[in-house]
Amino acid sequence: MNPVVLEAHALLKSYGDRPALRGVELSIGAGEMVALLGPNGAGKSTLMQLLTGLFVPDAGSIEILGHDMRRAAPQALAGLGVVFQQIALDLDLSVRANLRFHADLHGLPRRLADERIAQGLAAVGLEAERDKPARALSGGNRRKVELVRAMLHRPRLLLMDEATVGLDPASRRQLMQAVVGLCRQSGVATLWTTHLVDEALQADRVLVLHRGQVLFDGTIPACLAHTGAGDLESAFLQLTGQAA
Numbered sequence: 001m002n003p004v005v006l007e008a009h010a011l012l013k014s015y016g017d018r019p020a021l022r023g024v025e026l027s028i029g030a031g032e033m034v035a036l037l038g039p040n041g042a043g044k045s046t047l048m049q050l051l052t053g054l055f056v057p058d059a060g061s062i063e064i065l066g067h068d069m070r071r072a073a074p075q076a077l078a079g080l081g082v083v084f085q086q087i088a089l090d091l092d093l094s095v096r097a098n099l100r101f102h103a104d105l106h107g108l109p110r111r112l113a114d115e116r117i118a119q120g121l122a123a124v125g126l127e128a129e130r131d132k133p134a135r136a137l138s139g140g141n142r143r144k145v146e147l148v149r150a151m152l153h154r155p156r157l158l159l160m161d162e163a164t165v166g167l168d169p170a171s172r173r174q175l176m177q178a179v180v181g182l183c184r185q186s187g188v189a190t191l192w193t194t195h196l197v198d199e200a201l202q203a204d205r206v207l208v209l210h211r212g213q214v215l216f217d218g219t220i221p222a223c224l225a226h227t228g229a230g231d232l233e234s235a236f237l238q239l240t241g242q243a244a
């Protein structure tokens with residue numbers, strides 16, 4: 001595998017006496033696109049909260065670019081770009097003001113920030129929206145702005161947490177294409193969480209998470225071979241005990 005950008009080992013997390021993650025192992029190499037596929041309640045959001053440092057695991061370790069999340073969180077988080085499940089733009093600010101704010105948080109000089117903003121918006125076809133309030137954009141375009149924002153500080157690992165929730169099929173497809181393009185062109189490693197099997201089809205590798213455990217980790221052909229299923233959807237339903 002390429003140099004490792006994310007290594008999570010033996011992660012445990014419970015809410016009271018309810019276990020959410022039960023010994024999760026996860027490793028992502030540079031430039032890899034990995035889909036984390038799990039039904040509702042599998043533990044995807046909990047895993048994302050641990051990877052972004054919002055929660056601390058009960059046990060286990062997380063390293064991003066070799067930086068341990070407990071001992072060196074600022075360094076670990078500097079290598080991370082995140083698009084959260086909930087929209088996190090200020091809707092009254094312009095697209096550019098939203099992006100500049102994020103660039104300022106990362107200490108990017110204004111000229112460099114503006115270059116990257118222009119480049120990022122062009123890459124997702126939103127140059128013309130730059131000075132509009134975020135409120136004027138469609139849900140799909142707001143997500144693309146969040147994607148541009150997540151990449152402004154040039155992270156090596158991009159986390160997309162169920163980023164297509166609430167989008168129509170065309171917007172979902174466009175967002176996915178934008179992320180796949182970005183991953184292939186810039187070499188950023190991507191962890192894409194979803195409960196929708198079709199969103200995992202373009203990934204280099206699929207992890208199936210169910211009831212807090214990784215039930216499969218490998219390529220789609222390997223998943224089909226492992227389960228004997230004819231397609232990923234059947235394999236997923238079989239692994240998660242939902243097959244008819």
Ligand SMILES: Nc1ncnc2c1ncn2[C@@H]1O[C@H](COP(=O)(O)OP(=O)(O)OP(=O)(O)O)[C@@H](O)[C@H]1O
Pocket residue numbers: 015018019020038039040041042043044045046047195
């Ligand atoms: N704050 C919380 N308090 C108690 N239990 C929680 C909390 N957050 C999550 N859980 C439980 O932990 C388990 C994993 O939840 P999590 O939200 O991580 O799964 P998920 O895969 O993201 O699900 P979804 O696709 O529905 O968002 C579930 O059983 C859920 O009910």
